[in-house]
Each structure stands twice: as C-alpha cells, then as structure tokens.
Amino acid sequence: MTIKTIVLAAMVAAIPAVASAQATMRNGTAPAPIMDNPVDETGHTIGSAVTPTPAQATIPDAVLNQVRGSHVRSISVNQQIAPGERLPKAVHLHAVHDYPKYRFAVVNDQRMIVDPHSRKIMQIVQ
Structure with missing residues (x-):
C-alpha cells in the first residue's frame, strides 16, 4: 500500500465523524436530542427521577x-406569600423541636415551613 492510499482510507473513515459534528449545529441551535422520556413545554423531562431541592423535599x-x-x-406582611419566596x-422564625433544618412562621394567617438559612418558604401548611 502506498502512503496516498493510507491517507485516502483515513480520510474516508473520518467523513462520518466530520459530517456528524457539522450536523449538530444549524442556525446556532443544536438539534433536539432523542430521548426515551417525554419532555414538557418548558424542556423538563416528564417522569424522570430527580433529586429534590430542599424546597421540594x-x-x-x-x-x-x-x-x-x-x-x-x-x-x-405586605408581600406575596408562596413557596420559594423569601420572608x-x-x-420571626420559630424553631421546630428535634428538626434543626426547619423553622416555621405564621404570616398573614398562614402557617409555613421555612428554610432557616435562605428564609425561603418551603411549604404552606394546610
């Protein structure tokens, strides 16, 4: 085999990789990935297992x-009271006995669990 044949064979073998790399971007956007799980309108996978954040725990x-x-x-207080909002x-955040990672408050006649570090409302208690 000559050097030209080896180089030509290497170039032919590399064509699919180059073509694939070029196909990943069109007009500045990547094509949608193929997924087994359906995706909602915000792009979040539906039905996948995720680790909840402290606010979702x-x-x-x-x-x-x-x-x-x-x-x-x-x-x-004169502000929106909803999960994720900061108080x-x-x-005043009240302690929850035996559970130091939680505090609670009663604001605008609503009881709520609050993250003591961020002061974010984790859950409104019904």
Whole structure:
C-alpha cells in the first residue's frame, strides 16, 4: 500500500465523524436530542427521577403536626406569600423541636415551613 492510499482510507473513515459534528449545529441551535422520556413545554423531562431541592423535599409529618399545633400569633406582611419566596428579616422564625433544618412562621394567617438559612418558604401548611 502506498502512503496516498493510507491517507485516502483515513480520510474516508473520518467523513462520518466530520459530517456528524457539522450536523449538530444549524442556525446556532443544536438539534433536539432523542430521548426515551417525554419532555414538557418548558424542556423538563416528564417522569424522570430527580433529586429534590430542599424546597421540594418531603417534610416529615412530625414537623407538619408540630407547626399545625403551635400557638403562635400571625404577623402581617405586605408581600406575596408562596413557596420559594423569601420572608423579610422582620418575620420571626420559630424553631421546630428535634428538626434543626426547619423553622416555621405564621404570616398573614398562614402557617409555613421555612428554610432557616435562605428564609425561603418551603411549604404552606394546610
């Protein structure tokens, strides 16, 4: 075999890889990947297993029961109260016995579990 034949064979073998690399971008966007799981309109995979964030984690029943049974006066704030929102520093966070990673507050007559570090509302307690 000559050098030209070897070089030609190597070039022919590399064509699929080069063509594949060029096909990954068209007009600045990558083609949609082929997936086994369906995707919703926001691009999140439906039905896949994910690790919940602290705000999405399941809160133990003992924490919820303790918050429901507490006798704490509600304070009023003029802001949206919803999971993921941060409570103002003026809102006192009450300890949850035996669960140091949770605090609770009663704001605008709603009981809520709060992340003590970020002050984000984790869950409104019904």
